[in-house]
Amino acid sequence: MPHADPRGVLTGVHFMDGDHAACEGALAAGARFAAGYPITPSTEIVERFAARIPTVGGVFIQMEDELAASIAIAGAVWAGAKAFTVTSGPGFSLMMEHIGFAVMTETPCVFMNVQRGGPSTGLPTLPAQADMMQARWGSHGDYEIIALSPNSPQECFDLAVRAFNLAEEFRVPVMLMMDEVVGHMTEKVVIPPAEQIEIYPRRHTRLPPGQYKPYAPGPDLVPEMAHAGEGYRFHVTGLTHDERGYPSMNAAAQDRLVKRLKAKITRAADRLACYEEEGTEDADVVVISYGITSRVAQRAVEMARARGVRVGRLRLITVWPFPTRQIRALARRVKALVVPELNLGQIVLEVERAAAGQAETISVPHAGGSVHAPEQILDAIMEVAK
Amino acid sequence: MTSQARDPAELGPRPEAEVPAESCDYQPENPVEQFLRTDRMPHIWCPGCGIGTTVNSFARALLEAKLDLDRVAVVSGIGCTGRVAGYVRLDSFHTTHGRAIPFATGLKLANPNLTVVVYSGDGDLFAIGGNHIIHAARRNLDLKVICVNNFVYGMTGGQLAPTTPVGALTTTTPYGCYEPAFNLPALMDAAGAVYVARWTSFHVRQLTRAMVDIFRKKGFCFIEVLTPCPSLFQRKNRMGEGLDAMKYYKEKSKVRHGAPTSEVGLTIDGDIIVGKFVDRERPEFLDLLRSQLAAQLGDRYVEVEHLVCS
Numbered sequence: 001m002p003h004a005d006p007r008g009v010l011t012g013v014h015f016m017d018g019d020h021a022a023c024e025g026a027l028a029a030g031a032r033f034a035a036g037y038p039i040t041p042s043t044e045i046v047e048r049f050a051a052r053i054p055t056v057g058g059v060f061i062q063m064e065d066e067l068a069a070s071i072a073i074a075g076a077v078w079a080g081a082k083a084f085t086v087t088s089g090p091g092f093s094l095m096m097e098h099i100g101f102a103v104m105t106e107t108p109c110v111f112m113n114v115q116r117g118g119p120s121t122g123l124p125t126l127p128a129q130a131d132m133m134q135a136r137w138g139s140h141g142d143y144e145i146i147a148l149s150p151n152s153p154q155e156c157f158d159l160a161v162r163a164f165n166l167a168e169e170f171r172v173p174v175m176l177m178m179d180e181v182v183g184h185m186t187e188k189v190v191i192p193p194a195e196q197i198e199i200y201p202r203r204h205t206r207l208p209p210g211q212y213k214p215y216a217p218g219p220d221l222v223p224e225m226a227h228a229g230e231g232y233r234f235h236v237t238g239l240t241h242d243e244r245g246y247p248s249m250n251a252a253a254q255d256r257l258v259k260r261l262k263a264k265i266t267r268a269a270d271r272l273a274c275y276e277e278e279g280t281e282d283a284d285v286v287v288i289s290y291g292i293t294s295r296v297a298q299r300a301v302e303m304a305r306a307r308g309v310r311v312g313r314l315r316l317i318t319v320w321p322f323p324t325r326q327i328r329a330l331a332r333r334v335k336a337l338v339v340p341e342l343n344l345g346q347i348v349l350e351v352e353r354a355a356a357g358q359a360e361t362i363s364v365p366h367a368g369g370s371v372h373a374p375e376q377i378l379d380a381i382m383e384v385a386k
Numbered sequence: 387m388t389s390q391a392r393d394p395a396e397l398g399p400r401p402e403a404e405v406p407a408e409s410c411d412y413q414p415e416n417p418v419e420q421f422l423r424t425d426r427m428p429h430i431w432c433p434g435c436g437i438g439t440t441v442n443s444f445a446r447a448l449l450e451a452k453l454d455l456d457r458v459a460v461v462s463g464i465g466c467t468g469r470v471a472g473y474v475r476l477d478s479f480h481t482t483h484g485r486a487i488p489f490a491t492g493l494k495l496a497n498p499n500l501t502v503v504v505y506s507g508d509g510d511l512f513a514i515g516g517n518h519i520i521h522a523a524r525r526n527l528d529l530k531v532i533c534v535n536n537f538v539y540g541m542t543g544g545q546l547a548p549t550t551p552v553g554a555l556t557t558t559t560p561y562g563c564y565e566p567a568f569n570l571p572a573l574m575d576a577a578g579a580v581y582v583a584r585w586t587s588f589h590v591r592q593l594t595r596a597m598v599d600i601f602r603k604k605g606f607c608f609i610e611v612l613t614p615c616p617s618l619f620q621r622k623n624r625m626g627e628g629l630d631a632m633k634y635y636k637e638k639s640k641v642r643h644g645a646p647t648s649e650v651g652l653t654i655d656g657d658i659i660v661g662k663f664v665d666r667e668r669p670e671f672l673d674l675l676r677s678q679l680a681a682q683l684g685d686r687y688v689e690v691e692h693l694v695c696s
Contacts, residue, residue, distance in 0.1 A: 002696060007688070032693045033496050035488075054679045057688035059495045064521040068488035071481060075461075075492025078479065079500065080694030083492065101482050202695050227694065228477040228493060229500050231456040235423070235472060237480035246426060247472060247480075 002201055004028050004161075006194035008056050016189040018156040018182040019044035022112055023052070024189070025160025026084055028197050031110070032058030033083040035072035037065055037091060040124040041180040042114035045086040066091035070098035074107045078236065080227040082164060082202075084110035088180075089118045092131055093138070099173050100139030103261060104238050106171040106215070106223060108202070110163045113175060114183040115342075117368035127180035128368030129291055130343035135175045136320050142258055144265035146272060147175040147320035149290040153187045159317070165200035166272070170264060171222050177319065179342065181292040181371060209233065214245040215257075221264035265321055273323035279305075280312030284335045285385050288327070288351055290316040292371055293340050300340075300377035309385045319347065324354040331355035336384040340364035340377045360384060418445035421455075423475050430469055434620075434628020436587030436613025437467055437534055441474070443590050444505070444532070447597030458501045461490040463510035466540040466615075470505040484514030487522045490529050496693040498672055501530065501601060508535040508549040512568055516548070523577035523606045527671040530600045531608045533570065536615040544618030551654035555622045569651035571663050574608040581607035582647060582664035587614070588635035589660060596662065605670045612658065623654075 008027035016024070023045045026034070032053070036046035050060040058081070063069040066087055073083035087095060092113045102109050115131050117123025131138075135147045146166050148159040156178060163174040205212050205224035214234045217223050223243075226232040235245040240257055242248040265272070279301070280286050289297040294315040304311045314330065316323070327350075331337060337359050339348035348363040355361050364380045366372050422445070431437050448455065455476060462471035464483035471478035477500075481489040486504045494502045504511075511519050511533050522529055538556055539545040545558040549570065554563045571582045581603050585593040593611060600607035614620050614631030625631065635658065642650075643661040650659040679687045 005696075030695050032690070032695070033492065035492060054683055055686045055688055057690040058693055059675070061491065061495060063488060063491070064517050067485060068491070068518055071485045072488045072492035075479075075489040075494075076496035076693065079493045079496035080692060081496040082695045083496070097482055098485070199696070227497075228459045229457050229497050233456070233476055235478045235480070237472060238482055239480065
């Protein structure tokens, strides 16, 4: 794969918060267009982009609302740019239609959501992980997206780069599902030299106009792109369409298109699965977590081990597509899976589905506003380990 | 792929002498055909609908303005007029309801070399998309907006629009519309558009001329085109067929170039003031962006014309 354009890469060792690190990840990945609308606790990402992009070469625009921001990026992508938008809860709700539009039109782009407490205005300045199902299911219709969950400022950088690469590879919107604590915590962030950052290039067609069909899929079910202004005179629509990109509204065309859009992600699920696993080999109990909750879970696991419980931990880095096969295999080996998350039980439902009765699945819910106390997770581990 | 519009002279009616008398191969060619995705015909528009007429003017304006057609992009929202993007043989984007303008904003900012035309209806641009159009006009981003106003939601079956005149019947105002309508030219004038005109689908030559004007003008340009919707608006309000609408437009239209936009509001049976109301200069958005950043950042400012990724 080609390497990052050094102009966007702030190589060095930094003391940086997660929001700023996510912005640097986007710049390193080659994003040269962002459209945003201010919303706590995500705003620092676009503030930094607005400050940085004029010296890198690109455009930031503050749009009039999140609906506008979330489709302005699609416009920029079809003109040739790599582009992203940034938001939190209420803004994420407004962006749902354009997540669906990006899925349907196969527009590679990145949505960053720094999660806060909801529903509605909820807790603007305090953390939650309650948009995890919304990221997967929030737009209407059947579809698949990819969602990544960082648990540190370093990972905000690393996964922002990966989010752009996956968006290009699969031509799908990718969600970077941060939370308020990860967004606002400041830690060491190491940004490598540009030549050590691999970049997945735009899958641009090599066919001449006339032979190019905008939605003819390749062997991996992903079609190649063209950009406006290149003479292809192509058509893009959110309507159900055929390989030419023309509206084709009937059951057969719908079946062909929607199944392909889903299959291009699900077929690659094993390759997309990304998680960190520790101490699960001989564990009776495994704590499954993601994002900021994984750091509290780690403490709870240490406390449980000190009490003699054989407990391991698994941290989801790719949350969607959910690593069903991997969790099912784990469930066969352990007695129970404990799932703490800053919501009232979302990803635990996926764990339960994957476990399919092979292991007991315990939810450790939290309505948001702070992180769990390690003892809450510890209690759940001790209870199930009895 | 030709990148230059053909000379209009080349596309005029063929001289009789050129047609071999015995040949069966000769097919009369419509000069606008090259602009259309003929493989998508027949179109969905109803008999007597005015949208196709505006597309004809659009094609002729593209010819006349001699634009590089490879660099013209059409962006539409949702609705009957939203289907224009699907029928023009150009890079074309049929986006989501109300969001043609912000899509076009991203497209234009990432590649300013494109001529970006937003072609959509009154409901799409001024009800669900109303916030976007006033902000695009405020910014004076270089977009060419063609708003086909048929006073009604056509695609969904004839409901109230923000342009429906008081007293008119729609399926959601079955006892007559009582909401005041937007005066679109006044709204666009107030929001900062540098070019504002109104014509009807009766005024095909003036409309073509106005489109050529906006292709040549930099900044946020707006043309309102009144068109009949015989299937819904005309029928519901006993206004006859498409041809009756042409007679009506002919009879009621008064050309008043430079009319104050506050005086051009439409009523259900009043005069239709048409013409070019606004044609002024204001700094364009990208020019403002670039000059501000260059002034503040000096040599550190990296100006990139086209944000194309590798």
